[in-house]
Amino acid sequence: MADLPTRVVFKLGSSTLVAGDGSPDLGLIASVCDQVAELVARGVGVVIVSSGAVAAGMGRLAVKERPRDIPGLQACASAGQAALTEAYAVELARHGVACGQVLLTRRDVTDRDGYLNARNTLQRLLELGAVPVVNENDTVSVAEFAFGDNDTLGAIVATLVSADLYVILSDVDGLYTANPQEDPDARLVPLVRELTPEIAAMAGGSTSSVGTGGMAAKLRAARASVAAGIPLVICRGREEGVLLRAACEEGVGTRFEPGEGSHEGARKLWIGLAEVVRGTLVLDDGARRAVVESGASVLPVGVLRAEGEFEAGDVVNVVGADGALVGRGVTRYSSDEMARVHGLRLDVIARFMPEKDGQPAIHRDELLVL
Structure with a gap:
C-alpha cells in the first residue's frame, strides 16, 4: 500500500451528492464522512469541497427545475447550504471530528489579501484536526454562476492548503477515450502524464440536470492541479470505499500525474487559478513553442491578435493558433495597445511607445503555463 498523503482535498459534485428527489443523499454523506474520519484518524488532513447547495435547496423549496435567474439560484443555495452543512456536521460528529464551514466568493480568491486570509483559515482548521467543508458562497456571489463549476475551486483550495492529492468524486468512472454512453468501444484512461490536445478532445460537457461541470471542466481543474505539482x-x-482507495493510490478512476519539476509558485498559481480572465492573446506557432518548450515570455512579435477588451495588468488567456489553451498571465499591454503592437519586435515598438521599451506582452514570471 502506498504511503498516505499528508493532505487531500475531495470535491463532491451535485450529481453525485444529491438524491433523485433533490435532497442531499444522507447515505452517501455518511459513507463519505466515515472514510474521511478514518483518514483523519490516520493523520491525514482532509478538506471537502462540496457542491450541491443549489440542488439541495431545490428539493427543500420544492423547485422542480434549476432556476435560470440569479435570485432564484441564490434562494435555492441559501436553503440548500444549511441542509448540507448540517448533514456533514452530524455525520462527522459521530466520529468525534469537527467540521468548519468555509464559504468563498470569487472576490475572496481574486483579492490577494482575501486569498491569504482564506488560506490561513483553512490551515488553522486543519491544524485543529477539523475538516473544512468548502463551497462557493452562492447566496451572495453572482460571479459564481459565471464561474460555472466547483472543479477549479477545488484546485484552488488544493493549492491553498498545499495538498498532496486532489480527488474529484464524480458520477462517472473517470476519463474515457470517448463517451461510453455512445461508443461501446470507449475505454477508461487510467493514467494521464501529459494533457495533450488528444486528451482534451476526449472531454465533453455536463450531462447532469443538477450539475454545472463536465469532463471539460474537470480537465481544466487537472491542468491547474498538475501545474501546482498536485496529482x-x-x-x-x-x-x-473510493475515498480511501484514491488516497491509497489503489488505481481508481483516472489519475493525472504532474510532470517532472511541475510546481509553480504561489503568485503564478493565484494568477492562473483565481483571477478573472479579461481577454485572450493568440500566439503563432513559433511563439507557442518558445513559451511551452523554452520558458520564454510572450513577446508582441509572436502575437497574432488580441481578443476581448482588457487593460494592462489584467489576466488574459494565452492560446495557440488552433485555440488550444497554452497558459494564463498578466498582460503588460491593453487590448487597444496590443492591436497596435502585435507582430512587432520590441525595438520597433520602443520607437513609437517609449514607455513600453523592452516590455514583453506577458513576462514569464507572471505566466502560468498550463
Missing part, C-alpha cells in the same frame, strides 16, 4: 484523480463518487 488529481477523477473517479466515481458512489464506488465503495
Whole structure:
C-alpha cells in the first residue's frame, strides 16, 4: 500500500451528492464522512469541497427545475447550504471530528489579501484536526454562476492548503477515450502524464440536470492541479470505499500525474487559478513553442491578435493558433495597445511607445503555463 498523503482535498459534485428527489443523499454523506474520519484518524488532513447547495435547496423549496435567474439560484443555495452543512456536521460528529464551514466568493480568491486570509483559515482548521467543508458562497456571489463549476475551486483550495492529492468524486468512472454512453468501444484512461490536445478532445460537457461541470471542466481543474505539482484523480463518487482507495493510490478512476519539476509558485498559481480572465492573446506557432518548450515570455512579435477588451495588468488567456489553451498571465499591454503592437519586435515598438521599451506582452514570471 502506498504511503498516505499528508493532505487531500475531495470535491463532491451535485450529481453525485444529491438524491433523485433533490435532497442531499444522507447515505452517501455518511459513507463519505466515515472514510474521511478514518483518514483523519490516520493523520491525514482532509478538506471537502462540496457542491450541491443549489440542488439541495431545490428539493427543500420544492423547485422542480434549476432556476435560470440569479435570485432564484441564490434562494435555492441559501436553503440548500444549511441542509448540507448540517448533514456533514452530524455525520462527522459521530466520529468525534469537527467540521468548519468555509464559504468563498470569487472576490475572496481574486483579492490577494482575501486569498491569504482564506488560506490561513483553512490551515488553522486543519491544524485543529477539523475538516473544512468548502463551497462557493452562492447566496451572495453572482460571479459564481459565471464561474460555472466547483472543479477549479477545488484546485484552488488544493493549492491553498498545499495538498498532496486532489480527488474529484464524480458520477462517472473517470476519463474515457470517448463517451461510453455512445461508443461501446470507449475505454477508461487510467493514467494521464501529459494533457495533450488528444486528451482534451476526449472531454465533453455536463450531462447532469443538477450539475454545472463536465469532463471539460474537470480537465481544466487537472491542468491547474498538475501545474501546482498536485496529482488529481477523477473517479466515481458512489464506488465503495473510493475515498480511501484514491488516497491509497489503489488505481481508481483516472489519475493525472504532474510532470517532472511541475510546481509553480504561489503568485503564478493565484494568477492562473483565481483571477478573472479579461481577454485572450493568440500566439503563432513559433511563439507557442518558445513559451511551452523554452520558458520564454510572450513577446508582441509572436502575437497574432488580441481578443476581448482588457487593460494592462489584467489576466488574459494565452492560446495557440488552433485555440488550444497554452497558459494564463498578466498582460503588460491593453487590448487597444496590443492591436497596435502585435507582430512587432520590441525595438520597433520602443520607437513609437517609449514607455513600453523592452516590455514583453506577458513576462514569464507572471505566466502560468498550463
